[in-house]
Amino acid sequence: MIQxxxxxxxxxxxxxxxxxxIHVGKGDKVEEEQILLEVETDxxxxxxxxxxxxxxxxxxxxxxxxxxxxxxxxxxxxxGSSDARPAExxxxxxxxxxxxxxxPAQVExxxxxxxxxxxxxxxxxxxxxxxxAPAAPVSDRPKMIAPASPTVRRFAREIGVDIHxxxxxxxxxxxxxxxxxxxxxxxxxxxxxxxGAGVTIGQFAPPMPDFSKxxxxxxxxxxxxxxxxxxxxxxxxxxxxxVTQHDKADITELEKLRKSFASRAEEQGAxxxxxxxxxxxxxxxxxxxxxxxxxxxxxxxxxxxxKFYHIGVAVxxxxxxxxxxxxxxxxxxxxxxxxxxxxLAQKARNKKLSLEEMQGGTFTITNLGGIGGTxxxxxxxxxxxxxxxxxxxxxxxxxxxxxxxxxMMLPLSLSYDHRIIxxxxxxxxxxxxxxxxxxxxMIALEG
Amino acid sequence: MEKQQLVVxxxxxxxxxxxxxxxxxxxxxxxxxxxxxxxxxCLYRGCIPSKxxxxxxxxxxxxxxxxxxxxxxxxxKIELDKLRDWKNSVVQxxxxxxGQLSKARKINYxxxxxxxxxxxxxxxxxxxxGEETISFENAILATGSRPATIPNLDLDxxxxxxxxxxxxxxxxxxxxxxxxxxYIGLExxxxxxxxxxxxxxxxxxxxxxxxxxxxxxxxxxxxxxxxMHKVYTKTKVTGMTEKKNGIEVALEGESVDxxxxxxxxxxxxxxxKPNSQNLGLEKTKVVVNxxxxxxxxxxxxxAESNIFAIGDITGDPMLAHKASHEGRVAVEVIAGHKxxxxxxxxxxxxxxxxxxxxxxxxxxxxxxxxxxYEVAKFPWGASGRATTLDRSDGMTKLILExxxxxxxxxxxxxxxxxxxIAEGVLAxxxxxxxSDVKLAIHAHPTLSETVMEAAEVFFGQSTHVYRPKKN
Numbered sequence: 001m002i003q004x005x006x007x008x009x010x011x012x013x014x015x016x017x018x019x020x021x022i023h024v025g026k027g028d029k030v031e032e033e034q035i036l037l038e039v040e041t042d043x044x045x046x047x048x049x050x051x052x053x054x055x056x057x058x059x060x061x062x063x064x065x066x067x068x069x070x071x072x073x074x075x076x077x078x079x080g081s082s083d084a085r086p087a088e089x090x091x092x093x094x095x096x097x098x099x100x101x102x103x104p105a106q107v108e109x110x111x112x113x114x115x116x117x118x119x120x121x122x123x124x125x126x127x128x129x130x131x132x133a134p135a136a137p138v139s140d141r142p143k144m145i146a147p148a149s150p151t152v153r154r155f156a157r158e159i160g161v162d163i164h165x166x167x168x169x170x171x172x173x174x175x176x177x178x179x180x181x182x183x184x185x186x187x188x189x190x191x192x193x194x195x196g197a198g199v200t201i202g203q204f205a206p207p208m209p210d211f212s213k214x215x216x217x218x219x220x221x222x223x224x225x226x227x228x229x230x231x232x233x234x235x236x237x238x239x240x241x242x243v244t245q246h247d248k249a250d251i252t253e254l255e256k257l258r259k260s261f262a263s264r265a266e267e268q269g270a271x272x273x274x275x276x277x278x279x280x281x282x283x284x285x286x287x288x289x290x291x292x293x294x295x296x297x298x299x300x301x302x303x304x305x306x307k308f309y310h311i312g313v314a315v316x317x318x319x320x321x322x323x324x325x326x327x328x329x330x331x332x333x334x335x336x337x338x339x340x341x342x343x344l345a346q347k348a349r350n351k352k353l354s355l356e357e358m359q360g361g362t363f364t365i366t367n368l369g370g371i372g373g374t375x376x377x378x379x380x381x382x383x384x385x386x387x388x389x390x391x392x393x394x395x396x397x398x399x400x401x402x403x404x405x406x407x408m409m410l411p412l413s414l415s416y417d418h419r420i421i422x423x424x425x426x427x428x429x430x431x432x433x434x435x436x437x438x439x440x441x442m443i444a445l446e447g
Numbered sequence: 448m449e450k451q452q453l454v455v456x457x458x459x460x461x462x463x464x465x466x467x468x469x470x471x472x473x474x475x476x477x478x479x480x481x482x483x484x485x486x487x488x489c490l491y492r493g494c495i496p497s498k499x500x501x502x503x504x505x506x507x508x509x510x511x512x513x514x515x516x517x518x519x520x521x522x523x524k525i526e527l528d529k530l531r532d533w534k535n536s537v538v539q540x541x542x543x544x545x546g547q548l549s550k551a552r553k554i555n556y557x558x559x560x561x562x563x564x565x566x567x568x569x570x571x572x573x574x575x576x577g578e579e580t581i582s583f584e585n586a587i588l589a590t591g592s593r594p595a596t597i598p599n600l601d602l603d604x605x606x607x608x609x610x611x612x613x614x615x616x617x618x619x620x621x622x623x624x625x626x627x628x629x630y631i632g633l634e635x636x637x638x639x640x641x642x643x644x645x646x647x648x649x650x651x652x653x654x655x656x657x658x659x660x661x662x663x664x665x666x667x668x669x670x671x672x673x674x675m676h677k678v679y680t681k682t683k684v685t686g687m688t689e690k691k692n693g694i695e696v697a698l699e700g701e702s703v704d705x706x707x708x709x710x711x712x713x714x715x716x717x718x719x720k721p722n723s724q725n726l727g728l729e730k731t732k733v734v735v736n737x738x739x740x741x742x743x744x745x746x747x748x749x750a751e752s753n754i755f756a757i758g759d760i761t762g763d764p765m766l767a768h769k770a771s772h773e774g775r776v777a778v779e780v781i782a783g784h785k786x787x788x789x790x791x792x793x794x795x796x797x798x799x800x801x802x803x804x805x806x807x808x809x810x811x812x813x814x815x816x817x818x819x820y821e822v823a824k825f826p827w828g829a830s831g832r833a834t835t836l837d838r839s840d841g842m843t844k845l846i847l848e849x850x851x852x853x854x855x856x857x858x859x860x861x862x863x864x865x866x867x868i869a870e871g872v873l874a875x876x877x878x879x880x881x882s883d884v885k886l887a888i889h890a891h892p893t894l895s896e897t898v899m900e901a902a903e904v905f906f907g908q909s910t911h912v913y914r915p916k917k918n
Contacts, residue, residue: 145791147853147878158785172851172880354785 016068054078148175160354249434276338312361389413459487461758461770462589484546504641563727592759620711632716792875804868807856807875823905843897
């Protein structure tokens with residue numbers, strides 16, 4: 001039976017691409033899942049596997065041409081495959097076409113499976129050197145070890161990229177550091193794209209006026225961080241009905257405690273900051289108010305309750321805003337949290353954060369108190385549903401027991417997703433946090 | 448003593464490499480080891496002393512070989528005491544040097560046996576008496592392995608030796624039975640054969656050196672058979688009895704000519720077992736598998752997150768250079784780097800004469816794992832350098848990925864193979880293609896040219912090997 005092989009759907013928003021290489025020729029036998037051709041899209045090079053086995057009757061496209069999704073690529077005779085000659089052998093080995101042994105269509109699966117909010121690394125094929133399989137004997141090597149030098153392999157591991165998923169551009173498919181960086185960038189942009197559910201920066205933007213009519217301008221291309229921030233902010237703003245609740249916590253007593261315990265934390269290498277304390281309190285509050293630790297799955301009309309408490313902390317770096325995530329904040333004490341935040345912030349500033357370390361947050365804290373301000377309206381870090389903004393502590397005249405006293409007041413601003421969180425809940429949540437700050441014993445009591 | 452950032456248990460090539468790197472990175476390090484100085488099996492009872500003796504064996508063989516070229520030395524006179532002293536002085540020099548290096552790095556060296564009390568504390572039974580408790584943030588287990596014994600055949604006799612006893616070189620026995628045709632048995636067997644002992648080798652499996660590629664082993668086997676008295680493969684030792692002038696050994700195998708044979712000494716070299724007992728590991732979450740190996744992840748972390756394990760105790764291959772590399776990886780992980788133990792090639796070398804070495808993928812592995820491969824072989828008969836050494840018995844082969852011609856493995860047999868394999872390791876690790884190896888100029892006349900020419904053979908373009916073109 002003659003079957004038509006048309007360019008399949010290559011992933012969200014991909015209409016087609018340039019055919020880089022066709023791995024089969026007329027008369028070749030192809031197996032199911034064998035890579036037939038490589039198509040380069042604006043995001044990545046995608047290896048397209050065969051959906052069936054048989055003999056190639058005709059090739060309807062040449063390398064270098066453009067192919068659209070749905071376009072006829074090959075005709076394949078799915079019968080009589082048994083008496084056909086195999087797709088390779090015979091010629092001198094170096095000039096063989098490259099079917100069968102190519103890595104599976106990893107890039108493609110990454111595109112397809114990369115659901116919004118999911119860590120891109122999980123969409124990659126399982127790395128053969130997974131730490132979860134302890135004591136794998138050294139001889140238990142993957143079928144095809146990645147063609148990359150030890151330095152490049154180490155670099156990939158450090159930035160959290162599975163080397164086996166990286167397409168190499170060197171001779172024999174050798175993977176360079178540049179290839180790893182490119183792949184990582186692609187993953188990032190795919191993530192922004194898919195998590196943006198079609199929202200990209202500037203998509204709704206009307207054309208720019210010609211500013212040079214009114215004076216000199218300078219153009220600078222956006223950095224990746226800026227692009228990604230812009231896309232996720234636009235996405236959050238477009239999807240989430242934001243409301244911000246403001247409150248103030250009297251931290252006069254807490255400050256005394258913080259100062260008296262600061263040296264103790266320092267001995268253990270941690271700087272006991274208000275942010276660290278807030279992470280602890282926020283984790284406790286999230287446990288108490290589970291609605292705040294959710295995501296809304298509009299597609300499935302479901303609310304996803306997370307049983308883990310990973311708190312993101314916004315870090316201001318030279319290159320822009322980064323949000324590393326402190327994992328399992330509910331299970332760590334304040335000194336541990338303080339140490340971890342310090343370390344993550346340092347890594348963020350030194351460009352050492354891996355993708356992984358910025359994923360999986362369930363709630364975010366952004367502290368602008370170091371700079372100033374009395375309150376602000378932070379934007380929820382989608383797909384989370386709430387974010388806590390912190391402004392600068394001020395000494396304020398306050399009536400305590402009918403007496404006027406100067407108290408240290410910490411202004412807090414909680415922005416939340418009004419689709420899932422009601423105003424009263426938000427007021428209660430933020431009040432609970434303020435009370436916990438005012439009476440730290442509460443954490444031990446209820447947290 | 449204040450809490451140590453790192454405690455390393457075991458001062459072999461894995462342990463001391465780890466301790467030294469950790470100290471260089473500024474950690475406070477305690478190294479716990481039974482011997483007076485670092486070194487472990489490798490320096491005290493393994494690689495180093497055996498290589499000193501194999502050097503002697505090779506020299507003795509070459510003096511014999513020289514008769515072919517008209518050079519006659521006569522029968523050598525062997526002063527065993529002096530030879531042993533020299534070997535010991537080599538060990539002394541190396542281990543003493545390591546002791547100095549340890550001191551220079553301000554490592555807290557504790558001589559004794561360590562046991563875990565919990566996941567952050569060990570107690571050390573010190574060799575000079577007394578006990579010390581040391582608390583730590585991280586620990587690296589590097590306790591290595593010891594020679595395995597044959598169950599039920601464990602005779603309590605000074606005639607029965609393990610590799611350690613064989614290296615002590617107590618005497619030159621008239622006859623020696625080597626049980627186990629792996630690399631330790633063949634290396635030590637070669638030493639004794641060169642010193643004049645009639646050596647018999649028994650191997651249970653059909654071939655010597657299980658694990659290595661057959662074509663390479665075949666070249667070595669020819670030499671081994673010529674220097675040994677007898678080599679029995681597919682043969683089992685079924686009994687041992689101590690007799691007045693030796694150990695009577697019962698052998699069972701097709702090619703065995705006499706079922707009961709008496710040997711002045713017997714060397715058992717049937718493999719090595721991990722030292723994972725008596726360490727108090729049950730006080731931690733560390734998992735030890737059925738074979739006694741400690742389970743670790745790719746970062747060499749055990750199930751207890753602050754305890755790492757490296758070297759022989761984590762499994763095969765039990766090689767010093769694998770242990771040192773793992774040790775350095777574990778320390779880098781402790782120092783906060785996101786690295787893993789992910790070599791593509793760990794060289795294995797058998798220091799017999801000829802030497803046999805390989806790295807990366809072997810043909811045996813490729814077959815058993817269903818990996819497509821092509822082989823390019825260069826016989827040393829076509830090498831000028833090999834001919835000048837009167838050693839044209841060697842062979843160099845590349846195992847290549849058919850599509851890309853990438854070098855996946857390299858195997859070499861011949862004198863100097865242990866040195867030559869380094870290029871193979873680099874080629875595999877760098878994912879070099881056959882053409883990369885072919886286009887890199889190699890010095891003439893050297894044995895290293897055989898690597899380049901093997902790549903040329905692959906393209907049918909070797910200068911010194913003519914292969915008619917296939918149609």
